[in-house]
Amino acid sequence: MPKRQLRVGTQWLYVDEAEKILKGALRIREEEQRQLQLTGHVQSWWRRYVFSTDHKWIGIQYAVTALCFLMAGFGMMLLMRFQLAWPGRSFHPWIAQFLGAANAPGGIMLPEFYNQLGAMHGTVMVFLAIVPLAVGAFGNYVVPLQIGAPDMAFPKLNMMSYWLYLPGGLIMLSSFFIAGGAANSGWTSYPPLSVIATRGQDIWLLGMVLLITSSLLGAVNFIVTIIQLRAKGLTWMRLPFFVWAQLVTSFLLLLAFPPLEAAAVMQLSDRLFETSFFMPSGLVISGTPLERDGGGNPLLWQHLFWFLAHPEVYVLILPGLGIIAEVIANNTRKPLWGYRSLVYSVVFLGFMSFVVWAHHMFMTGMGTAISAFFQTTTMIISIPSVIILSALLITLWGGSIRLNTPMMFALAFLPMFAIGGLTGLPLGLAASDIHLHDTYYVIGHFHYVVAPGTIFAMFAGIYYWFPKVTGRQMSERLGKMHFWGSLIFINGVFFPMFLQGLAGVSRRLYDGGAQYAHAKPVLHWNLFMSVSAFLLLAAQLPFIVNFFKSILWGEKVGANPWEATTLEWAATTSPPLGHGNFATVPVVYRGPYEYNFPGHDLDYYPQNLPDPEQPVTPAPPAGGGLPQSAVAQKES
Amino acid sequence: MDSHAHAAAAHHEIEIPYTVHSRPDTGLYNAKLGIWLFLASEVMLFGALFSALILIRTSAPTWPKAEDILNVWLAMVNTFVLIFSSVSVVLAWANLRLGNLKWGKIWLWVTLLCGLGFMVIKAVEYTEKFSHAYYPKTNNFFATYYTMTGLHGLHVLGGMIVFLYLILTADKWWGTKRAQFTNRVEVTGLYWHFVDLVWIFLFPTLYLL
Numbered sequence: 001m002p003k004r005q006l007r008v009g010t011q012w013l014y015v016d017e018a019e020k021i022l023k024g025a026l027r028i029r030e031e032e033q034r035q036l037q038l039t040g041h042v043q044s045w046w047r048r049y050v051f052s053t054d055h056k057w058i059g060i061q062y063a064v065t066a067l068c069f070l071m072a073g074f075g076m077m078l079l080m081r082f083q084l085a086w087p088g089r090s091f092h093p094w095i096a097q098f099l100g101a102a103n104a105p106g107g108i109m110l111p112e113f114y115n116q117l118g119a120m121h122g123t124v125m126v127f128l129a130i131v132p133l134a135v136g137a138f139g140n141y142v143v144p145l146q147i148g149a150p151d152m153a154f155p156k157l158n159m160m161s162y163w164l165y166l167p168g169g170l171i172m173l174s175s176f177f178i179a180g181g182a183a184n185s186g187w188t189s190y191p192p193l194s195v196i197a198t199r200g201q202d203i204w205l206l207g208m209v210l211l212i213t214s215s216l217l218g219a220v221n222f223i224v225t226i227i228q229l230r231a232k233g234l235t236w237m238r239l240p241f242f243v244w245a246q247l248v249t250s251f252l253l254l255l256a257f258p259p260l261e262a263a264a265v266m267q268l269s270d271r272l273f274e275t276s277f278f279m280p281s282g283l284v285i286s287g288t289p290l291e292r293d294g295g296g297n298p299l300l301w302q303h304l305f306w307f308l309a310h311p312e313v314y315v316l317i318l319p320g321l322g323i324i325a326e327v328i329a330n331n332t333r334k335p336l337w338g339y340r341s342l343v344y345s346v347v348f349l350g351f352m353s354f355v356v357w358a359h360h361m362f363m364t365g366m367g368t369a370i371s372a373f374f375q376t377t378t379m380i381i382s383i384p385s386v387i388i389l390s391a392l393l394i395t396l397w398g399g400s401i402r403l404n405t406p407m408m409f410a411l412a413f414l415p416m417f418a419i420g421g422l423t424g425l426p427l428g429l430a431a432s433d434i435h436l437h438d439t440y441y442v443i444g445h446f447h448y449v450v451a452p453g454t455i456f457a458m459f460a461g462i463y464y465w466f467p468k469v470t471g472r473q474m475s476e477r478l479g480k481m482h483f484w485g486s487l488i489f490i491n492g493v494f495f496p497m498f499l500q501g502l503a504g505v506s507r508r509l510y511d512g513g514a515q516y517a518h519a520k521p522v523l524h525w526n527l528f529m530s531v532s533a534f535l536l537l538a539a540q541l542p543f544i545v546n547f548f549k550s551i552l553w554g555e556k557v558g559a560n561p562w563e564a565t566t567l568e569w570a571a572t573t574s575p576p577l578g579h580g581n582f583a584t585v586p587v588v589y590r591g592p593y594e595y596n597f598p599g600h601d602l603d604y605y606p607q608n609l610p611d612p613e614q615p616v617t618p619a620p621p622a623g624g625g626l627p628q629s630a631v632a633q634k635e636s
Numbered sequence: 637m638d639s640h641a642h643a644a645a646a647h648h649e650i651e652i653p654y655t656v657h658s659r660p661d662t663g664l665y666n667a668k669l670g671i672w673l674f675l676a677s678e679v680m681l682f683g684a685l686f687s688a689l690i691l692i693r694t695s696a697p698t699w700p701k702a703e704d705i706l707n708v709w710l711a712m713v714n715t716f717v718l719i720f721s722s723v724s725v726v727l728a729w730a731n732l733r734l735g736n737l738k739w740g741k742i743w744l745w746v747t748l749l750c751g752l753g754f755m756v757i758k759a760v761e762y763t764e765k766f767s768h769a770y771y772p773k774t775n776n777f778f779a780t781y782y783t784m785t786g787l788h789g790l791h792v793l794g795g796m797i798v799f800l801y802l803i804l805t806a807d808k809w810w811g812t813k814r815a816q817f818t819n820r821v822e823v824t825g826l827y828w829h830f831v832d833l834v835w836i837f838l839f840p841t842l843y844l845l
Contacts, residue, residue, distance in 0.1 A: 151652060153666040220673045228654050228666050258677045259684035266688065266783065273772040275779035277688065293775045295696050300688055307684075 051163070053155035054577045058162050059141030060469065063462075065166060066133035070455075072173070073124035076117045078533055083109045084512035085530030103181065111510045115184035116176070116200065118508065122187025123204065126312065127211050128169045130454055134319035135215075135253070136165065138461050139222055139246045141469065145568035145575070146240050148231025148586040148608070153224040161218040168210030175203035186508070188305055191278035191298045195270045196285060205268045212261045219253040222246060231567065231608075233588035237343070238607065240566045240592040241329075241336060244343050245322030248350035249315050256311035256354065263304035270296070277301075299364055306357035314353045316450055317417075318346060320457030321388055324410045327460050328392055330564045331407040332399025333603055335593040338391040345384035345391075352381040362430040363437050371430045378428035385421055389414065405479030409460035412487050413453060420448030423498065438508070441501020444494050452490045459486070459543070467561045471574035472554030478546035485539025492532025496525035563604045566592050570608045656815045671823040675830050678791075682834050685787070689780045689841065700777045702843050705770070707761055711843050714757045715835065721750030722832045725825040732818040737810050744803050744821070747828070751796040758789055781842055788838060791831045798824050 004015045013021075052058055079099075082091065090096065090107030103113040144152055152158045175182040180198030183189065194201050226247045230239070266277040274292060278301045281294030329336045336342060358366065358374040393414055401407065423445040426432040436442065459482070466474050503522045505513040512526045513519030560569040567588070571581045586608040590597075594605040658665050693699055702708075728743030765778075772782045802821060809817035 149653075153652060153654075154670065155652070216674075216677055220670050220677075223673055224666050224670045227662060227669060228659050228664070229652070254673060254677050255680050258681035262681050262684035262688065265787065269772060269779065269783055273779075275772045275783075276776055277692065277779060277783075293773065295692070295776050297691060297695060300691055304684055304688070 048577060051159055052577070053151075053159045055140050055144050055152045055155070055158060056469075056575060056581075057577050058158050059137050059139075061162055062132050062136030062140060062165070063138075065162075065169070066129050066137055069124055069169060070129035070133065073121050073129050074537065076121040076124065078537060079109070080114060080117050080121065081530040081533045083114060083510070085527045087511040087514055112184060113181065114510045115186075115508075116182040119183045119186050119189075119204075120172075120176070123172065123183070124169075125450075126187065126316065127208070128165075128172070130316050130450060130458075131215070131312075132165055133458055134316065134454065135218065135222070135246065135249060136162070138242075138319060138323065138458075138465075139218075139249075142465060142568055143222065143243055143246050144225060144229065145468075145571050145581055146243050146566050147226060147229060147234055148567045148570075148582065148588065149225060149229035150581055152221050153228055154221050157217050157221050161214045161221065164210050164214035164217070168207045168214060171203060171210065172207030175200040175207075178203065188309070189267070189301075190305075191267065191270065191301050192280070192283055194267065195279060196290075202268065202271060205264045205271075208264050209261060212257045212264070215253045215257055219250040219257075222250040223254065226250075231586045231588050234567075234607075235588075237340065238588055238591050240322075241325040241339065241342055241346075242319070242322035244346055245318040245325075248346050249318045252311040252315050252318075252350055252353060256308045256315075259304045260308035263301055267301065299361070299366065302361050302364065303358070306360045307354075310357040310360065311350075311353040313446075313449070314349060316454050318349070320413070320417075320454040321346070321392075323457045323461040323464070324392060324413050326564075326566070327406045327410040327464050328395050329593040329595065330464075330562050331402045331404065331410070332395055333402070333595045334395065334399045335591070335595060336391065337395040337397070338387075339591070339593070341387055342391050345387040349381065349384040349388075352377060352384070356381050356428075359428050359433075362433045368430075375428060375430055379425075382421065382425060382428075389418060389421070404463075405474070405476055405483060406460040406464035408480065408483045409456045409463065412483070413456045413460065416448060416452035416456060416490075420445060420450075420453050423448065435504070436501060438506055439501035440497040440505050440507050443507050444497030444501055447494045447497070451494065452487070456486070459483075462547075464562070465568075466550065466554075467557045467573070468568060468571070469574060470551055470554065471556060472550050473557050473561060474550040474554060475546050478542040478549075481542040482539060482546065485542070486536065489532045489536040489539055493529050493536060496522075496529050500525055560606075563602075565594055565604050565606050567607055570606060656813075656819060665819060667819060667823045668826075671826050675827065678830060678834075682784075682787075682837075685780075685784050686837070686841070689784070692776050692780065696776065700775070702777075702845070705765075705777075706781070706843050707764065708843050710757055710761055711839055714754050715839050717750050717754050717757070718832045718835050721747045721754075722829050724750065725821075725828050729818065729821045729825050732821055737806065740821070741803060741806055744799055744806070748796055748799040748803065751792050751799065754792055755789065755796075758785065784838055784842065788831070788834055791834070795824065795828050795831055798827075 005012050006015050006018050007013075048054075049057065052061070079091075079095075082089075088108055091099065091104060091109070093107065096104050096107030099109075099113070103110060103116075140152070140158065144150070172182075178199055180200055182200040183194075183197065183204035185194035185197045185201060189201065189204065226239075226243060266275075269275045270277050270279060276292050276294050276296040278298050279290070279292050279294055279296040280298060283290040283292065283294065325336055325342065356374060356377045358370060359378045362371050362374075396411075423441070427436055427442060427445060463474055463479055466472070500513070500519070500522045501507075503518060505516070505519045505522060509515075513523055557573070559571065559573045562569070567586055570586055572583065575581045587610075588607045589610055590605065590607055592607060594600075594607070596603050597605040652666065653659070654664075654666050656665060662669070724743045724746040728740050728747060731737075731743060732740035770778050772779045802817075802824065806817065809820075
């Protein structure tokens with residue numbers, strides 16, 4: 001049967017097509033009406049979607065941007081893994097053309113380009129992907145909702161954070177296109193190498209200054225928001241653990257980043273004005289003595305860098321732990337075990353993270369007394385991490401566990417993060433670090449913390465909060481496919497690194513260790529790891545499909561599909577942009593994880609539900625109804 | 637009238653609690669807490685530079701005698717200029733709190749001019765050093781001198797820009813959001829005290845010790 005057609009103006013359209021266009025227009029109109037009712041005016045497209053000051057939209061901006069950078073960083077790693085699996089083999093002509101003759105003449109990767117990829121993979125993943133995703137995206141979207149706030153404390157500053165982050169990231173990536181390519185001195189940028197490196201290092205430093213400034217503004221904003229804008233009744237010990245994690249994270253960013261900013265300024269000065277902050281006297285480069293006054297100290301950079309970069313590791317993991325805590329409490333249907341211990345541990349962890357940095361420097365000859373000190377603090381900091389992990393594990397005991405996709409990722413996070421954490425202990429002891437330092441063991445350890453650790457937590461968070469953001473549920477079937485593929489192949493990538501590292505294979509080899517006799521027995525793992533990495537890419541396809549498919553056609557859900565207790569689920573489904581997250585200003589009556597509350601008829605007891613004997617204030621509507629009272633709230 | 641203007645403004649901006657008035661349990665309005673946190677990060681920034689100076693200097697075999705190369709008297713004048721500007725910014729805030737816009741603005745101008753005076757004197761000092769071919773690359777003494785005073789100078793400049801903005805928008809804000817304007821002067825003043833304080837550490841460290 002031919003499809004029915006319809007004339008619109010001078011054009012003929014199929015009926016279903018016309019319906020789709022009409023529905024789209026109506027949706028925009030509806031959204032505008034909703035906004036008009038809430039704020040009294042309709043913002044321009046630019047103010048709403050580009051230079052938005054709304055924490056939810058900025059959170060979405062951060063999420064999408066960070067996921068793109070995550071993919072870019074992953075792509076760089078895949079190029080490196082290709083080279084490591086088949087050293088000197090030429091790429092497919094298309095890829096070779098994309099990389100250009102300067103980087104891969106004849107399709108074969110140059111060692112210089114390998115170094116650029118190594119430095120930029122680390123930088124992109126840490127500073128452009130994970131931190132913006134964990135803090136910028138999840139923090140921005142979820143924290144104000146979880147504390148019952150209308151927005152962040154400084155919405156314009158929030159916009160500025162994003163608009164420093166994006167140019168910072170783009171500037172950094174643009175350095176691939178200049179002569180000499182991108183920064184190639186490792187993500188740690190140790191001098192003197194980084195000071196005499198190609199122009200890309202300047203771009204790297206410039207990008208870092210922008211990113212650091214962005215993080216600082218964000219950190220101030222988060223701390224003020226959490227301290228000042230908590231809803232009535234939301235006392236410190238009623239805060240969801242995720243908010244605590246974000247608060248500690250923000251303090252780390254606030255206090256650890258400025259020393260790196262100072263160091264970046266000094267390194268830039270060393271490079272541009274030929275000062276010698278980090279340049280020792282009598283340096284000879286390729287047989288030529290360097291014309292510098294000298295007297296600087298390369299170790300100074302390492303101290304300043306790791307003073308940031310160690311707390312940065314906790315910036316990478318704490319928001320992840322926060323997400324996991326939320327997901328686990330929700331899906332075991334019982335309160336978190338040891339909530340107070342978790343809170344005290346995360347605060348102590350944050351404090352201790354400032355006094356462990358030099359365990360990255362045992363091999364620099366800084367002296368046994370200092371090594372002993374940092375060895376001790378490193379052992380101490382493992383205690384709160386173990387407390388947190390144990391508390392999460394014990395929470396599972398006796399719970400009626402729902403095995404949905406976010407929970408699967410959360411459950412996998414626990415052993416993965418444990419492997420990452422425990423393999424860190426031998427690195428924190430100077431004696432064993434002598435053997436293990438700068439090998440693939442370090443790479444394995446760190447990636448277990450961040451990849452199947454933090455990134456799994458990020459995935460759990462995406463699946464968990466997706467219905468809040470879009471009003472639609474992600475597909476469980478595709479989610480499970482994504483989960484199992486990721487879990488298997490990510491271990492295939494990272495576990496053999498421990499074996500290679502224990503055998504003494506260095507982390508920075510262009511040929512993957514082929515030139516070293518001691519690497520022979522473990523060299524075959526290179527192919528295994530690379531194939532696992534490519535399959536890991538394939539395992540992400542269900543996620544990408546799921547993500548876009550669910551935005552458009554996912555199953556529509558109400559405001560609280562997971563039957564959760566925290567405040568973000570009291571907000572309307574897919575809260576409108578611009579103003580007013582809540583129909584009524586929420587008031588908090590109890591702790592964050594009151595599942596199976598004795599005497600309460602449902603198995604969850606939302607934080608904002610008044611106790612029955614107290615005078616009742618009207619609860620917010622469960623669905624996405626038009627909140628009339630928001631107008632009154634604004635004008636009061 | 638004030639509440640009416642307030643409601644009109646609300647149509648264009650999100651109403652964030654405690655923007656103007658203090659939250660009872662913390663005793664702070666948002667911007668004041670924000671500026672204190674920002675200053676904490678600034679302490680870490682300059683703290684890192686001071687630490688770097690200590691490390692480089694203690695490991696250097698020789699270190700120039702600062703008073704022979706740098707102009708101590710000019711720097712001392714500058715110290716008093718900045719200290720005076722810290723007083724004047726408090727006077728500006730106090731006058732605004734008392735509802736006296738005219739004197740508030742006058743003291744803001746005085747503060748701004750002090751900042752300008754500081755920068756002019758600093759420029760004279762820099763020019764003198766350049767004329768003797770003392771550049772950052774000359775040695776680590778000058779590298780730290782230029783980096784630390786330069787970064788401090790940028791902070792002074794940033795403060796001056798904010799003061800100029802406050803002066804130029806004072807009348808507009810005074811009509812509609814008086815309390816918020818006064819708060820803005822207060823938090824800028826806090827920042828300005830910090831910039832002053834950094835100089836009070838820089839002056840003896842670089843010029844006298």
